[in-house]
Amino acid sequence: MLLRHTPKEITPRAALTINPAKTCQPIGAIYASLGIHKCLPHSHGAQGCCAYHRSALTRHYKEPIMASTSSFTEGSSVFGGQANLLQALNNIFTIYNPDIVAIHTTCLSETIGDDVPQIISKAYEEGKIPKDKVVISTSTPSYVGSHITGFSNMVKSMAMQLGGGSSCKKDQINIIPGWVEPADMREIKRLCREMGLNTIMFPDTSGVVDSPQTGKFNMYPQGGVRLDEMQRIGDSEATIALGKFTSQAAAEALDAKYKVPCEILDLPIGLRATDRFINTLRPHSRLKVPESINYERGRLVDMITDMQQYLAGKRVALFGDPDQLISLSEFLVDLDMRPVYVITGTRGKKFLRHMQEILGEAVPEAKVQHAKDAFLLHQWIKNEPVDLLIGNSYGKYIARDEDIPFVRYGFPITDRVGHTYFPSVGYQGGSQLLERILGVLLDRQDRDAPEEGFELVM
Amino acid sequence: MKKVNLPDAAKIKDELLKTYPTKVGRKRSKHITVVGEKKEDNSIQANVRTVPGIITQRGCCYAGCRGVVLGPTRDILQIIHGPVGCAYYSWLTRRNQTRPESPDAPNYMPYCFTTDMQEEQIVFGGEKKLKQAIQEAYDLFHPKAIGIFATCPVGLIGDDVHQVSREMSRELGINIFGFSCEGYKGVSQSAGHHIANNQLFKHVVGRDDEPIAGKYKFNLLGEYNIGGDAFVLEEMFAECGFTLVSTFSGNSSYDDFCKSHNADLNLVMCHRSINYMAEMMQTKFGIPWLKINFIGAQETANSMRKLANYFGDQQLIETVDKYIAREMQAVEKARAEVRPRLEGKLALLFVGGSRAHHYQELFKEIGMKVVGAGYEFAHRDDYEGRKVLDGLEVDADSRNIEELKVANDSTRYKPRLSADQKKKLTQQGIKLNHYEGMIPTMEKNTLSIDDISQYEQEKLLELYKPALFCAGIKEKYGVQKNGIPCKQLHSYDYGGPYAGFQGAINFYREIDRMINTRIWKLIDAPWKEEEQIRANFATS
Numbered sequence: 001m002l003l004r005h006t007p008k009e010i011t012p013r014a015a016l017t018i019n020p021a022k023t024c025q026p027i028g029a030i031y032a033s034l035g036i037h038k039c040l041p042h043s044h045g046a047q048g049c050c051a052y053h054r055s056a057l058t059r060h061y062k063e064p065i066m067a068s069t070s071s072f073t074e075g076s077s078v079f080g081g082q083a084n085l086l087q088a089l090n091n092i093f094t095i096y097n098p099d100i101v102a103i104h105t106t107c108l109s110e111t112i113g114d115d116v117p118q119i120i121s122k123a124y125e126e127g128k129i130p131k132d133k134v135v136i137s138t139s140t141p142s143y144v145g146s147h148i149t150g151f152s153n154m155v156k157s158m159a160m161q162l163g164g165g166s167s168c169k170k171d172q173i174n175i176i177p178g179w180v181e182p183a184d185m186r187e188i189k190r191l192c193r194e195m196g197l198n199t200i201m202f203p204d205t206s207g208v209v210d211s212p213q214t215g216k217f218n219m220y221p222q223g224g225v226r227l228d229e230m231q232r233i234g235d236s237e238a239t240i241a242l243g244k245f246t247s248q249a250a251a252e253a254l255d256a257k258y259k260v261p262c263e264i265l266d267l268p269i270g271l272r273a274t275d276r277f278i279n280t281l282r283p284h285s286r287l288k289v290p291e292s293i294n295y296e297r298g299r300l301v302d303m304i305t306d307m308q309q310y311l312a313g314k315r316v317a318l319f320g321d322p323d324q325l326i327s328l329s330e331f332l333v334d335l336d337m338r339p340v341y342v343i344t345g346t347r348g349k350k351f352l353r354h355m356q357e358i359l360g361e362a363v364p365e366a367k368v369q370h371a372k373d374a375f376l377l378h379q380w381i382k383n384e385p386v387d388l389l390i391g392n393s394y395g396k397y398i399a400r401d402e403d404i405p406f407v408r409y410g411f412p413i414t415d416r417v418g419h420t421y422f423p424s425v426g427y428q429g430g431s432q433l434l435e436r437i438l439g440v441l442l443d444r445q446d447r448d449a450p451e452e453g454f455e456l457v458m
Numbered sequence: 459m460k461k462v463n464l465p466d467a468a469k470i471k472d473e474l475l476k477t478y479p480t481k482v483g484r485k486r487s488k489h490i491t492v493v494g495e496k497k498e499d500n501s502i503q504a505n506v507r508t509v510p511g512i513i514t515q516r517g518c519c520y521a522g523c524r525g526v527v528l529g530p531t532r533d534i535l536q537i538i539h540g541p542v543g544c545a546y547y548s549w550l551t552r553r554n555q556t557r558p559e560s561p562d563a564p565n566y567m568p569y570c571f572t573t574d575m576q577e578e579q580i581v582f583g584g585e586k587k588l589k590q591a592i593q594e595a596y597d598l599f600h601p602k603a604i605g606i607f608a609t610c611p612v613g614l615i616g617d618d619v620h621q622v623s624r625e626m627s628r629e630l631g632i633n634i635f636g637f638s639c640e641g642y643k644g645v646s647q648s649a650g651h652h653i654a655n656n657q658l659f660k661h662v663v664g665r666d667d668e669p670i671a672g673k674y675k676f677n678l679l680g681e682y683n684i685g686g687d688a689f690v691l692e693e694m695f696a697e698c699g700f701t702l703v704s705t706f707s708g709n710s711s712y713d714d715f716c717k718s719h720n721a722d723l724n725l726v727m728c729h730r731s732i733n734y735m736a737e738m739m740q741t742k743f744g745i746p747w748l749k750i751n752f753i754g755a756q757e758t759a760n761s762m763r764k765l766a767n768y769f770g771d772q773q774l775i776e777t778v779d780k781y782i783a784r785e786m787q788a789v790e791k792a793r794a795e796v797r798p799r800l801e802g803k804l805a806l807l808f809v810g811g812s813r814a815h816h817y818q819e820l821f822k823e824i825g826m827k828v829v830g831a832g833y834e835f836a837h838r839d840d841y842e843g844r845k846v847l848d849g850l851e852v853d854a855d856s857r858n859i860e861e862l863k864v865a866n867d868s869t870r871y872k873p874r875l876s877a878d879q880k881k882k883l884t885q886q887g888i889k890l891n892h893y894e895g896m897i898p899t900m901e902k903n904t905l906s907i908d909d910i911s912q913y914e915q916e917k918l919l920e921l922y923k924p925a926l927f928c929a930g931i932k933e934k935y936g937v938q939k940n941g942i943p944c945k946q947l948h949s950y951d952y953g954g955p956y957a958g959f960q961g962a963i964n965f966y967r968e969i970d971r972m973i974n975t976r977i978w979k980l981i982d983a984p985w986k987e988e989e990q991i992r993a994n995f996a997t998s
Contacts, residue, residue: 011597015589016591017573018570026543048520051516053547064935092511107580
């Protein structure tokens with residue numbers, strides 16, 4: 001047993017987190033920054049933060065993840081990191097030549113109280129930032145919130161500091177996709193195109209962290225939202241923000257600053273969340289929902305009706321990030337599955353409220369927690385087992401010890417591929433997700449069936 | 459060896475420096491050494507700050523302490539005091555394999571323990587939460603020992619992990635010790651290695667004086683059992699009749715550390731990360747150390763012979779010789795298979811604090827040329843040999859890393875060798891407490907580059923067009939996007955083992971596969987050239 005010391009008996013813990021279901025803010029800020037074209041994320045802190053975040057993102061994406069660091073020493077921790085950041089900016093523009101540098105802080109620079117916007121002003125004054133280049137920043141103290149908070153903070157800063165408007169409304173909408181995979185961002189853009197909409201999506205990591213093998217490394221791949229697009233987001237008819245935890249803050253800030261009305265939706269994962277997404281796009285489109293989308297929807301519904309017997313009543317444990325868990329739980333309920341245990345490491349009472357709406361009647365026995373860890377989830381499973389576990393790659397240790405079918409979903413996925421290439425949003429994404437869930441359940445049935453009950457047709 | 463015409467390394471060095479701002483270029487220039495014939499030319503700047511804004515391979519002090527040195531130990535429960543990230547990123551990411559003694563024996567490595575520090579603790583202090591976290595960990599797991607690791611904010615707000623450790627140790631009656639390995643200390647992981655060595659030496663080594671059974675007793679230092687390297691070595695030692703007392707710290711246990719001072723020799727694999735321990739054990743207990751290298755078949759054979767000669771028993775020497783002869787048959791067979799496909803190809807290695815040296819041996823064995831090599835966090839002695847130690851300046855960044863004052867242990871110090879034995883070893887060319895460094899083993903007109911930047915890496919790929927680049931996870935995919943395979947020498951790309959004779963065979967085959975895989979020839983679409991011509995024609 002790998003997690004051999006996890007006891008069945010649950011004792012309260014107030015100080016010790018074991019096997020966290022979250023990580024710290026800055027990594028979210030880096031991922032968001034990568035969704036800007038020709039942007040270099042910069043970590044204002046000690047070297048290790050940047051090294052760890054780059055490594056973690058690289059393991060998930062299997063792509064080069066570029067980011068620079070202020071390389072704090074003990075001296076800078078005492079005297080402040082201004083000199084480091086000024087020097088870093090000068091070096092970055094000379095050596096790596098990005099169009100935009102997106103700075104985020106760390107627990108180190110936050111604790112000592114570095115004023116990053118002030119340092120950036122100084123860098124502009126001192127000519128350390130070339131005239132046609134832009135530097136933005138966001139505050140991401142690791143001791144507040146989680147990686148989700150860091151992503152949300154950077155997206156908001158992006159909207160406020162790169163955004164612009166002309167007070168002349170244009171036939172376009174903003175899409176804030178939330179922390180989803182590049183394949184998901186690509187799929188969301190495709191659905192909008194099918195609906196005949198002009199969109200600006202930010203951040204947009206498609207084409208950045210899933211760039212093709214061409215035989216030539218490109219430090220700034222083709223993808224990412226462009227600066228000229230960002231400078232028009234204030235002119236959009238509306239902002240559609242996907243995922244309360246990751247996108248709401250930016251959408252509301254845009255509304256306040258540029259009077260771009262926003263609609264906050266759940267991530268379009270699964271049937272009904274995608275329905276709501278398409279329905280929200282409809283008033284902005286002059287077209288009827290095209291047949292192609294109706295077909296995609298119909299195929300997903302068809303797949304569910306065909307295979308429903310293998311899904312109904314199955315008990316599922318999930319851990320991951322709030323926006324994903326909300327939509328995923330709703331989808332599982334629509335599949336007649338029972339998401340009995342749901343845990344996120346990220347803190348948020350609104351997560352609990354939302355989950356109550358989804359699970360309250362459908363799965364009254366469900367246990368849902370925020371700001372908790374995968375150790376507790378494992379203990380719950382030991383007390384009453386589940387038929388399926390859904391979570392990031394760390395879940396494989398629980399899945400192996402308890403012999404539970406396992407679908408990898410969320411961040412990070414370090415031991416499989418596909419999550420960056422194949423979407424899980426939209427109807428097609430729903431079909432792919434369903435295919436994976438069915439795959440592990442049916443493999444299990446095949447593995448455990450007695451010889452006479454081993455079925456050719458299922 | 460196939461003759462290869464190489465570009466002038468001095469010119470390549472100039473190219474690497476061209477784009478840098480003047481001051482940065484001047485600094486970087488000292489970190490790039492063209493290996494020449496004259497020994498005195500081969501000096502290099504190392505273990506100094508990375509210039510801010512440079513995209514570096516380096517990590518932090520915490521990573522070196524918790525990740526590298528302590529990480530591979532299965533039964534010291536390790537609590538990371540700080541915000542959640544540092545604990546999260548060092549959770550199972552280094553592939554340190556371990557084999558607990560039994561299905562019930564303690565193994566905390568698949569777990570991640572953290573105080574998940576919140577704003578409240580940053581403002582009011584986190585010691586209370588840390589104490590409670592230790593209590594909760596004890597109640598749940600009852601470990602023999604607990605290690606507490608400080609992350610950046612802990613040092614800044616003044617939480618005293620050592621005081622808390624002492625208090626809780628008294629209260630719970632188990633060994634609890636702290637590491638002040640805040641990420642901002644030092645200039646790289648290296649400071650963390652030193653801190654880890656110090657605390658293990660202070661709090662763990664020497665706690666168990668029970669004599670150890672068996673002959674030819676030694677410790678293996680600086681072997682972290684990535685991909686099962688330590689397992690290969692353990693088997694080899696056992697088969698030849700040696701007694702391995704403890705390994706720092708691959709496949710290690712707390713009890714082994716406690717009795718490690720009863721060994722008669724320390725073998726040092728990764729000089730950078732563990733030489734402190736070797737030196738301190740020499741001073742306090744009289745245990746000499748011997749730099750060896752088990753990467754590469756020939757180097758493994760040399761190292762095994764040195765080990766046998768150290769103990770000096772004729773029968774042991776013969777057993778080892780027989781073992782080597784047997785193993786070399788399979789090695790030579792595998793080498794003959796791959797060599798024609800690899801001979802003369804170029805490799806560059808930029809990684810770690812010893813691997814960039816050790817792995818050169820494997821490339822030599824398959825006829826490949828290493829045209830550039832450097833470390834991520836090593837010091838000058840790892841490049842130029844310990845001969846430079848006396849003249850080494852300690853700068854402000856390293857001065858704050860504690861240097862333990864160690865003296866002879868009045869009851870347990872015991873010289874391991876007589877004057878005659880020492881003389882005999884010298885005659886055999888076996889130097890104790892000695893490391894010659896990487897650069898003296900490199901060929902002239904090659905480059906040694908310390909703390910290489912992303913920019914320099916790209917330039918090198920462009921200028922040398924090597925067949926293979928070796929680095930870590932952050933570098934891997936950027937290199938490969940150029941159509942050049944990148945072998946990770948931290949994680950082994952989830953392969954291995956590469957140590958010992960079987961490991962050498964694994965590595966030969968791995969490099970052959972990486973370089974000669976069909977996919978590199980299929981990057982371009984069949985129509986690419988034709989369309990390019992058409993496009994050129996249309997625009998002309």
